[in-house]
Amino acid sequence: MRTTPLAGLRVVEIGQAVAAPLAGVILADLGAEVIKVEKPDGGDDARLWGPPWVGETGLSFHAYNRGKRGVTLDLKSSADVAQLRRLAQDADILIQNLRPGVVEELGIGPEAMLAANPRLIYCSIWAFGYAGPLRLAPGFDPLLQAYGAMMSVTGGPDDPPTFAGAAINDKSTAMWCVIGALAALRQRDATGEGCVVDTSLFESAVALVETPLNGYLASGEVPPRHGTGSPNLVPYQLFQTADRPVCIAAGNQRLWVKFAGAVGHPEWAEDPRFRTGRDRTANRSALVEAIRPVLLAKGREHWVAAFTAAGVPCAPVNDLAELAATPQLAAMDLLRQVPGTDLRIVGLPVSLNHERPAPRAAAPSLGQDNADILGKAAPN
Numbered sequence: 001m002r003t004t005p006l007a008g009l010r011v012v013e014i015g016q017a018v019a020a021p022l023a024g025v026i027l028a029d030l031g032a033e034v035i036k037v038e039k040p041d042g043g044d045d046a047r048l049w050g051p052p053w054v055g056e057t058g059l060s061f062h063a064y065n066r067g068k069r070g071v072t073l074d075l076k077s078s079a080d081v082a083q084l085r086r087l088a089q090d091a092d093i094l095i096q097n098l099r100p101g102v103v104e105e106l107g108i109g110p111e112a113m114l115a116a117n118p119r120l121i122y123c124s125i126w127a128f129g130y131a132g133p134l135r136l137a138p139g140f141d142p143l144l145q146a147y148g149a150m151m152s153v154t155g156g157p158d159d160p161p162t163f164a165g166a167a168i169n170d171k172s173t174a175m176w177c178v179i180g181a182l183a184a185l186r187q188r189d190a191t192g193e194g195c196v197v198d199t200s201l202f203e204s205a206v207a208l209v210e211t212p213l214n215g216y217l218a219s220g221e222v223p224p225r226h227g228t229g230s231p232n233l234v235p236y237q238l239f240q241t242a243d244r245p246v247c248i249a250a251g252n253q254r255l256w257v258k259f260a261g262a263v264g265h266p267e268w269a270e271d272p273r274f275r276t277g278r279d280r281t282a283n284r285s286a287l288v289e290a291i292r293p294v295l296l297a298k299g300r301e302h303w304v305a306a307f308t309a310a311g312v313p314c315a316p317v318n319d320l321a322e323l324a325a326t327p328q329l330a331a332m333d334l335l336r337q338v339p340g341t342d343l344r345i346v347g348l349p350v351s352l353n354h355e356r357p358a359p360r361a362a363a364p365s366l367g368q369d370n371a372d373i374l375g376k377a378a379p380n
Contacts, residue, residue, distance in 0.1 A: 004031025005352065009185075011093045012037060012084075013068070014075075014108075016044050018141070018167055019125045019201065020097035021064040022174035027093070027181075028067035029348050029357040035087060036065060036364060040072040040379040043366045054343065062363045063345045066338055070364025071373050075106050083374055084108060089117045093181050097125035100136045110196045119194045121184040123177050126200035139201055141167040148205025153212050156227035172204040226284075234280040234287055235259065238317060244300040249313040253277065262310035263294050338362050 009032040013024035021036070021044065028034040038044050044065070050058035073080040085108065088094050094113060096103055103109040103124070110122040124130065127139025128147075142163055145151050150169075155162030180197035188194055206213065212223050212231070228247070229237035235256075238245045250259040253276070260268040268274050268290070273283040280287055295303060300316055307314040316322070323329060336347035338359050348357050367378030 004357075007031040009033065009093065010091045011035065011095065012087050012091045014084075014094070014096040014098060015125075016097060017046055018060075018064060018170035019173045019177070020095050021046065022171060023095050023123070023125070023177040023181075024068060025064055025066060026174065026178045026348060029359060031357075032093075034068040035091075035369070035373060036068040036070045037084065037087075038070065038072050038366060040074055040367065043072065047366070054341070057363075059343075062338065062341075062343060065363035066345070066359040067361050068364055069369040069373065070367060071370050072367035072379050073374075075108070081106060081108060085113070085116050087373070088113050088120060091117065091120060092185065093121045093123060095123040095125070095177060095181070099138055100126055100128075114194055114196070117194065119188060119192065121181050121188065121194050121197060123181050123197040123199075125173055125177055126198065126202070128202040129200040130198045134202075141169045141201065144169045144201040144205045148202060149209050149213070150205055153209060153223070153225060155225055157225050159225070159227075168208065169201040169204045172208060173199055173201050176204060176207075229284075229288075232281065233277065234284050235291055237288075239291060239295045241295050241303055242297065242299045245317045246295070246300050246303050246307075247315045247317060248307065251313065255312055256280070258310045259307070259312045262306050262312055263291065265290075265294065332356075 006027055009027070011024060011027050011032050011034040013020060013034055014037045015021040015024055024034045024036065036044075042048070044061060046061040046064065047057050049060045052059045054062050073084055075081055075084065088108075096108075110124065113122055114120055126135070127144070128134035128137050139147075145163055145168075146161070148169070151161035151163060154164060176199040177197065180199060184195050184197050215221075215223055215231070223231050227237065229235075233249075233251055235248050235250050238247050248259065250256045256274075256277075257266075257269045260266050268287075272279065274280050274287050304314055304316055318326070324335075329335065333356055334347055334349070335344045336356070336358050337344055338361075340362050343362075345359070347359070350357070365378075370376050370378045
Protein backbone atom coordinates (compact mmCIF):
# COMPACT_ATOMS: atom_id res chain seq x y z
CA MET A 1 0.00 0.00 0.00
CA ARG A 2 1.08 3.56 -0.58
CA THR A 3 -0.04 4.23 2.99
CA THR A 4 0.03 1.88 5.95
CA PRO A 5 -2.30 3.41 8.53
CA LEU A 6 -0.84 1.54 11.50
CA ALA A 7 2.81 2.12 10.60
CA GLY A 8 4.83 2.89 13.71
CA LEU A 9 2.76 0.69 16.01
CA ARG A 10 4.52 -2.24 17.65
CA VAL A 11 2.47 -5.30 18.57
CA VAL A 12 3.61 -8.29 20.59
CA GLU A 13 1.49 -11.35 19.90
CA ILE A 14 1.63 -14.43 22.11
CA GLY A 15 -0.87 -16.25 19.99
CA GLN A 16 -1.77 -19.75 19.01
CA ALA A 17 -4.30 -21.35 16.66
CA VAL A 18 -6.59 -18.77 15.00
CA ALA A 19 -8.09 -15.95 17.07
CA ALA A 20 -4.99 -14.15 18.38
CA PRO A 21 -2.88 -14.82 15.26
CA LEU A 22 -5.66 -13.50 13.03
CA ALA A 23 -5.91 -10.35 15.15
CA GLY A 24 -2.16 -9.99 14.66
CA VAL A 25 -2.46 -10.48 10.90
CA ILE A 26 -5.09 -7.76 10.62
CA LEU A 27 -2.78 -5.32 12.40
CA ALA A 28 0.25 -6.46 10.38
CA ASP A 29 -1.48 -6.07 7.01
CA LEU A 30 -2.49 -2.55 8.10
CA GLY A 31 1.13 -1.65 8.71
CA ALA A 32 1.95 -2.46 12.33
CA GLU A 33 5.14 -4.26 13.28
CA VAL A 34 3.91 -7.51 14.80
CA ILE A 35 6.35 -9.67 16.77
CA LYS A 36 5.02 -13.19 17.18
CA VAL A 37 6.25 -14.99 20.29
CA GLU A 38 6.31 -18.79 20.09
CA LYS A 39 7.54 -21.58 22.34
CA PRO A 40 10.94 -22.94 21.22
CA ASP A 41 9.69 -26.53 21.10
CA GLY A 42 7.51 -26.60 17.98
CA GLY A 43 6.08 -23.10 18.15
CA ASP A 44 2.44 -22.33 17.48
CA ASP A 45 0.40 -25.54 17.35
CA ALA A 46 -1.07 -24.37 14.03
CA ARG A 47 2.28 -25.05 12.37
CA LEU A 48 1.17 -28.69 12.34
CA TRP A 49 -2.39 -28.09 11.09
CA GLY A 50 -2.72 -29.65 7.66
CA PRO A 51 -3.31 -30.60 4.96
CA PRO A 52 -2.67 -28.69 2.85
CA TRP A 53 1.00 -28.27 3.67
CA VAL A 54 3.56 -25.69 2.62
CA GLY A 55 6.79 -27.57 3.14
CA GLU A 56 6.57 -28.90 6.69
CA THR A 57 4.12 -26.26 7.85
CA GLY A 58 0.34 -26.19 7.56
CA LEU A 59 -1.22 -23.63 5.26
CA SER A 60 -3.32 -22.22 8.10
CA PHE A 61 -0.18 -21.05 9.89
CA HIS A 62 1.01 -19.24 6.78
CA ALA A 63 -2.36 -17.55 6.30
CA TYR A 64 -2.72 -16.35 9.91
CA ASN A 65 0.89 -15.32 10.47
CA ARG A 66 1.96 -13.58 7.29
CA GLY A 67 3.83 -10.33 7.60
CA LYS A 68 5.03 -10.92 11.17
CA ARG A 69 8.44 -11.14 12.76
CA GLY A 70 9.05 -14.26 14.79
CA VAL A 71 10.89 -14.96 18.04
CA THR A 72 10.93 -17.87 20.47
CA LEU A 73 10.75 -17.54 24.24
CA ASP A 74 10.41 -20.24 26.86
CA LEU A 75 7.92 -18.63 29.21
CA LYS A 76 8.78 -21.18 31.90
CA SER A 77 12.20 -19.53 32.04
CA SER A 78 12.50 -16.43 34.22
CA ALA A 79 15.15 -15.04 31.87
CA ASP A 80 12.86 -15.39 28.86
CA VAL A 81 9.92 -13.91 30.77
CA ALA A 82 12.16 -10.93 31.52
CA GLN A 83 12.89 -10.62 27.80
CA LEU A 84 9.16 -10.66 27.05
CA ARG A 85 8.61 -7.88 29.56
CA ARG A 86 11.31 -5.83 27.85
CA LEU A 87 9.59 -6.38 24.51
CA ALA A 88 6.30 -5.25 26.01
CA GLN A 89 7.88 -2.11 27.43
CA ASP A 90 8.43 -0.89 23.86
CA ALA A 91 5.08 -2.14 22.53
CA ASP A 92 1.79 -0.39 21.92
CA ILE A 93 -0.36 -3.53 21.94
CA LEU A 94 0.05 -7.00 23.41
CA ILE A 95 -2.31 -9.79 22.28
CA GLN A 96 -2.43 -13.16 24.03
CA ASN A 97 -4.68 -16.21 23.94
CA LEU A 98 -2.73 -18.57 26.17
CA ARG A 99 -4.68 -21.07 28.25
CA PRO A 100 -6.80 -19.13 30.77
CA GLY A 101 -4.92 -18.40 33.97
CA VAL A 102 -1.45 -19.07 32.52
CA VAL A 103 -0.39 -15.44 32.08
CA GLU A 104 -1.01 -14.73 35.75
CA GLU A 105 0.98 -17.82 36.76
CA LEU A 106 3.88 -16.68 34.57
CA GLY A 107 3.82 -13.11 35.84
CA ILE A 108 2.89 -11.65 32.45
CA GLY A 109 -0.75 -10.85 33.15
CA PRO A 110 -2.26 -7.43 32.53
CA GLU A 111 -1.44 -5.96 35.94
CA ALA A 112 2.25 -6.87 35.71
CA MET A 113 2.62 -5.74 32.10
CA LEU A 114 0.74 -2.46 32.57
CA ALA A 115 2.87 -1.74 35.63
CA ALA A 116 5.93 -2.08 33.39
CA ASN A 117 4.36 -0.09 30.52
CA PRO A 118 1.39 2.05 31.57
CA ARG A 119 0.70 2.96 27.91
CA LEU A 120 0.28 -0.67 26.84
CA ILE A 121 -2.98 -1.94 25.36
CA TYR A 122 -3.18 -5.47 26.80
CA CYS A 123 -5.57 -7.70 24.84
CA SER A 124 -6.69 -11.04 26.23
CA ILE A 125 -8.68 -13.49 24.14
CA TRP A 126 -10.51 -15.98 26.34
CA ALA A 127 -12.58 -19.05 25.61
CA PHE A 128 -15.49 -18.21 27.93
CA GLY A 129 -14.53 -14.77 29.24
CA TYR A 130 -12.75 -13.15 32.17
CA ALA A 131 -15.52 -13.86 34.72
CA GLY A 132 -17.93 -16.61 35.69
CA PRO A 133 -17.71 -20.31 36.51
CA LEU A 134 -16.10 -21.15 33.14
CA ARG A 135 -13.46 -18.42 33.32
CA LEU A 136 -10.59 -20.92 33.34
CA ALA A 137 -12.13 -23.43 30.93
CA PRO A 138 -10.34 -24.07 27.65
CA GLY A 139 -12.19 -23.76 24.38
CA PHE A 140 -12.05 -24.12 20.63
CA ASP A 141 -14.42 -22.83 17.98
CA PRO A 142 -16.69 -25.92 17.72
CA LEU A 143 -17.09 -26.09 21.51
CA LEU A 144 -18.36 -22.52 21.53
CA GLN A 145 -20.64 -23.17 18.56
CA ALA A 146 -22.17 -25.88 20.74
CA TYR A 147 -22.23 -24.06 24.08
CA GLY A 148 -23.26 -20.75 22.52
CA ALA A 149 -26.36 -22.30 20.88
CA MET A 150 -25.15 -21.63 17.33
CA MET A 151 -25.51 -25.29 16.39
CA SER A 152 -29.04 -25.33 17.76
CA VAL A 153 -30.21 -22.66 15.31
CA THR A 154 -28.38 -24.06 12.27
CA GLY A 155 -29.87 -26.65 9.92
CA GLY A 156 -33.29 -28.08 9.22
CA PRO A 157 -35.95 -28.84 11.82
CA ASP A 158 -35.20 -32.58 11.78
CA ASP A 159 -31.43 -32.31 11.39
CA PRO A 160 -29.00 -32.97 14.23
CA PRO A 161 -27.23 -29.88 15.60
CA THR A 162 -25.14 -28.56 12.72
CA PHE A 163 -21.65 -27.09 12.75
CA ALA A 164 -20.87 -24.03 10.61
CA GLY A 165 -18.18 -24.83 8.06
CA ALA A 166 -16.04 -21.79 8.94
CA ALA A 167 -14.40 -21.00 12.29
CA ILE A 168 -16.77 -18.09 12.79
CA ASN A 169 -16.22 -17.65 16.54
CA ASP A 170 -12.43 -17.53 16.20
CA LYS A 171 -12.61 -15.06 13.35
CA SER A 172 -15.20 -12.76 14.83
CA THR A 173 -13.31 -12.76 18.15
CA ALA A 174 -10.16 -11.69 16.29
CA MET A 175 -12.07 -8.78 14.78
CA TRP A 176 -13.55 -7.76 18.14
CA CYS A 177 -10.05 -7.86 19.61
CA VAL A 178 -8.76 -5.51 16.92
CA ILE A 179 -11.77 -3.18 17.29
CA GLY A 180 -11.18 -3.05 21.04
CA ALA A 181 -7.45 -2.45 20.61
CA LEU A 182 -7.95 0.40 18.15
CA ALA A 183 -10.61 1.98 20.36
CA ALA A 184 -8.21 1.72 23.31
CA LEU A 185 -5.47 3.41 21.28
CA ARG A 186 -7.86 6.26 20.53
CA GLN A 187 -8.61 6.51 24.25
CA ARG A 188 -4.87 6.48 25.00
CA ASP A 189 -4.43 9.44 22.65
CA ALA A 190 -6.70 11.40 24.98
CA THR A 191 -5.58 10.07 28.38
CA GLY A 192 -2.03 8.87 27.87
CA GLU A 193 -2.95 5.62 29.59
CA GLY A 194 -3.19 2.08 28.31
CA CYS A 195 -5.91 -0.36 29.29
CA VAL A 196 -7.01 -3.98 29.29
CA VAL A 197 -9.12 -5.25 26.37
CA ASP A 198 -10.93 -8.54 26.95
CA THR A 199 -12.97 -10.54 24.48
CA SER A 200 -13.84 -14.21 24.12
CA LEU A 201 -15.18 -16.85 21.80
CA PHE A 202 -18.21 -17.12 24.08
CA GLU A 203 -19.07 -13.44 23.75
CA SER A 204 -18.65 -13.63 20.00
CA ALA A 205 -20.90 -16.69 19.83
CA VAL A 206 -23.61 -14.93 21.83
CA ALA A 207 -23.31 -11.83 19.65
CA LEU A 208 -23.71 -13.97 16.54
CA VAL A 209 -26.95 -15.55 17.81
CA GLU A 210 -28.21 -12.14 18.91
CA THR A 211 -31.39 -12.18 16.79
CA PRO A 212 -32.75 -15.59 17.85
CA LEU A 213 -31.65 -15.02 21.44
CA ASN A 214 -33.38 -11.64 21.54
CA GLY A 215 -36.46 -13.37 20.12
CA TYR A 216 -36.38 -15.96 22.88
CA LEU A 217 -35.94 -13.29 25.57
CA ALA A 218 -38.94 -11.39 24.20
CA SER A 219 -41.25 -14.36 23.67
CA GLY A 220 -40.04 -17.12 25.97
CA GLU A 221 -40.20 -19.50 23.01
CA VAL A 222 -37.22 -21.35 21.56
CA PRO A 223 -37.44 -20.65 17.82
CA PRO A 224 -37.69 -23.60 15.42
CA ARG A 225 -35.00 -24.18 12.81
CA HIS A 226 -35.89 -23.40 9.22
CA GLY A 227 -32.99 -24.96 7.37
CA THR A 228 -31.70 -22.39 4.91
CA GLY A 229 -34.72 -20.18 5.52
CA SER A 230 -35.18 -17.11 7.67
CA PRO A 231 -37.56 -17.10 10.65
CA ASN A 232 -38.68 -13.60 9.69
CA LEU A 233 -38.87 -13.53 5.89
CA VAL A 234 -40.38 -15.79 3.21
CA PRO A 235 -39.20 -16.59 0.54
CA TYR A 236 -35.68 -16.10 1.88
CA GLN A 237 -33.87 -19.42 1.42
CA LEU A 238 -32.44 -22.01 -0.94
CA PHE A 239 -34.62 -23.74 -3.49
CA GLN A 240 -33.67 -26.68 -5.67
CA THR A 241 -34.04 -26.12 -9.40
CA ALA A 242 -34.00 -28.71 -12.19
CA ASP A 243 -30.23 -29.06 -11.75
CA ARG A 244 -28.67 -27.07 -8.90
CA PRO A 245 -29.94 -24.95 -6.00
CA VAL A 246 -30.39 -21.21 -6.02
CA CYS A 247 -30.67 -18.81 -3.10
CA ILE A 248 -33.58 -16.34 -3.13
CA ALA A 249 -33.80 -13.28 -0.88
CA ALA A 250 -37.12 -11.51 -1.39
CA GLY A 251 -36.48 -9.36 1.65
CA ASN A 252 -39.35 -6.88 1.47
CA GLN A 253 -42.84 -6.42 0.05
CA ARG A 254 -41.65 -4.84 -3.18
CA LEU A 255 -39.30 -7.75 -3.86
CA TRP A 256 -42.02 -10.28 -3.02
CA VAL A 257 -44.25 -8.81 -5.73
CA LYS A 258 -41.35 -8.95 -8.21
CA PHE A 259 -40.61 -12.54 -7.24
CA ALA A 260 -44.22 -13.62 -7.80
CA GLY A 261 -44.13 -12.08 -11.25
CA ALA A 262 -40.76 -13.60 -12.13
CA VAL A 263 -41.97 -17.14 -11.39
CA GLY A 264 -45.11 -16.63 -13.47
CA HIS A 265 -47.55 -16.38 -10.55
CA PRO A 266 -48.34 -12.69 -10.07
CA GLU A 267 -51.61 -13.74 -8.38
CA TRP A 268 -49.62 -14.92 -5.36
CA ALA A 269 -48.95 -11.29 -4.46
CA GLU A 270 -52.70 -10.82 -3.85
CA ASP A 271 -53.40 -14.20 -2.29
CA PRO A 272 -54.67 -13.51 1.26
CA ARG A 273 -52.32 -16.17 2.60
CA PHE A 274 -49.25 -14.47 1.13
CA ARG A 275 -50.13 -10.80 0.74
CA THR A 276 -48.02 -9.34 3.58
CA GLY A 277 -44.81 -10.40 5.28
CA ARG A 278 -46.78 -11.50 8.34
CA ASP A 279 -49.10 -13.54 6.12
CA ARG A 280 -46.17 -15.25 4.43
CA THR A 281 -44.42 -16.23 7.67
CA ALA A 282 -47.73 -17.49 9.10
CA ASN A 283 -48.26 -19.61 5.98
CA ARG A 284 -44.62 -20.49 5.35
CA SER A 285 -45.22 -24.18 4.56
CA ALA A 286 -47.95 -23.49 2.03
CA LEU A 287 -45.91 -20.85 0.23
CA VAL A 288 -42.70 -22.89 0.13
CA GLU A 289 -44.60 -25.93 -1.16
CA ALA A 290 -46.16 -23.77 -3.88
CA ILE A 291 -42.78 -22.39 -4.97
CA ARG A 292 -40.84 -25.66 -5.06
CA PRO A 293 -42.42 -27.33 -8.11
CA VAL A 294 -42.27 -24.10 -10.09
CA LEU A 295 -38.51 -23.74 -9.59
CA LEU A 296 -37.93 -27.45 -10.24
CA ALA A 297 -39.28 -27.03 -13.75
CA LYS A 298 -36.18 -25.18 -15.03
CA GLY A 299 -32.46 -25.03 -14.26
CA ARG A 300 -30.42 -22.75 -12.10
CA GLU A 301 -29.08 -20.53 -14.87
CA HIS A 302 -32.59 -19.85 -16.12
CA TRP A 303 -33.79 -18.75 -12.71
CA VAL A 304 -30.72 -16.66 -11.91
CA ALA A 305 -31.22 -14.82 -15.19
CA ALA A 306 -34.97 -14.41 -14.62
CA PHE A 307 -34.64 -13.14 -11.06
CA THR A 308 -31.78 -10.84 -11.97
CA ALA A 309 -33.81 -9.34 -14.81
CA ALA A 310 -36.74 -8.81 -12.44
CA GLY A 311 -34.56 -7.22 -9.76
CA VAL A 312 -35.00 -10.03 -7.24
CA PRO A 313 -31.83 -10.68 -5.20
CA CYS A 314 -30.59 -14.20 -5.89
CA ALA A 315 -27.36 -16.17 -6.08
CA PRO A 316 -26.16 -19.54 -7.31
CA VAL A 317 -24.90 -21.85 -4.57
CA ASN A 318 -21.23 -21.90 -5.53
CA ASP A 319 -18.70 -24.44 -4.43
CA LEU A 320 -15.18 -23.23 -3.65
CA ALA A 321 -13.91 -23.87 -7.18
CA GLU A 322 -16.76 -21.81 -8.63
CA LEU A 323 -16.16 -19.03 -6.11
CA ALA A 324 -12.46 -18.93 -6.97
CA ALA A 325 -13.35 -18.51 -10.67
CA THR A 326 -15.94 -15.75 -10.25
CA PRO A 327 -15.28 -12.45 -12.04
CA GLN A 328 -16.45 -10.68 -8.88
CA LEU A 329 -13.65 -12.18 -6.81
CA ALA A 330 -11.13 -11.15 -9.44
CA ALA A 331 -12.57 -7.64 -9.69
CA MET A 332 -12.32 -7.11 -5.93
CA ASP A 333 -8.68 -8.25 -5.90
CA LEU A 334 -9.35 -10.17 -2.71
CA LEU A 335 -6.81 -12.94 -3.33
CA ARG A 336 -3.35 -11.73 -2.40
CA GLN A 337 0.09 -13.05 -3.25
CA VAL A 338 2.30 -13.69 -0.24
CA PRO A 339 5.71 -12.14 -0.99
CA GLY A 340 8.52 -14.60 -1.56
CA THR A 341 6.15 -17.56 -1.97
CA ASP A 342 3.82 -19.16 -4.51
CA LEU A 343 0.90 -18.78 -2.09
CA ARG A 344 -2.26 -16.90 -2.90
CA ILE A 345 -4.47 -16.36 0.12
CA VAL A 346 -7.56 -14.37 1.03
CA GLY A 347 -6.62 -10.83 2.06
CA LEU A 348 -8.33 -8.46 4.45
CA PRO A 349 -11.98 -7.73 3.56
CA VAL A 350 -11.49 -3.97 3.76
CA SER A 351 -10.03 -1.30 1.47
CA LEU A 352 -8.78 2.22 2.12
CA ASN A 353 -9.32 4.60 -0.80
CA HIS A 354 -10.03 1.50 -2.92
CA GLU A 355 -6.67 0.01 -1.99
CA ARG A 356 -6.64 -3.32 -0.19
CA PRO A 357 -3.93 -3.94 2.42
CA ALA A 358 -1.46 -6.53 1.18
CA PRO A 359 0.70 -9.06 3.01
CA ARG A 360 4.15 -7.56 3.47
CA ALA A 361 6.05 -10.80 4.06
CA ALA A 362 5.64 -14.52 4.48
CA ALA A 363 4.97 -16.09 7.87
CA PRO A 364 8.15 -16.34 9.96
CA SER A 365 10.11 -19.52 10.38
CA LEU A 366 10.40 -20.58 14.00
CA GLY A 367 12.56 -18.03 15.78
CA GLN A 368 13.75 -16.39 12.57
CA ASP A 369 14.18 -12.96 14.22
CA ASN A 370 15.71 -14.14 17.49
CA ALA A 371 19.13 -12.73 16.71
CA ASP A 372 17.84 -9.35 15.58
CA ILE A 373 15.27 -8.83 18.34
CA LEU A 374 16.50 -10.95 21.25
CA GLY A 375 20.19 -11.30 20.51
CA LYS A 376 20.13 -15.09 20.62
CA ALA A 377 20.08 -18.00 18.20
CA ALA A 378 16.94 -19.55 16.79
CA PRO A 379 16.03 -23.04 18.08
CA ASN A 380 17.34 -26.00 16.11
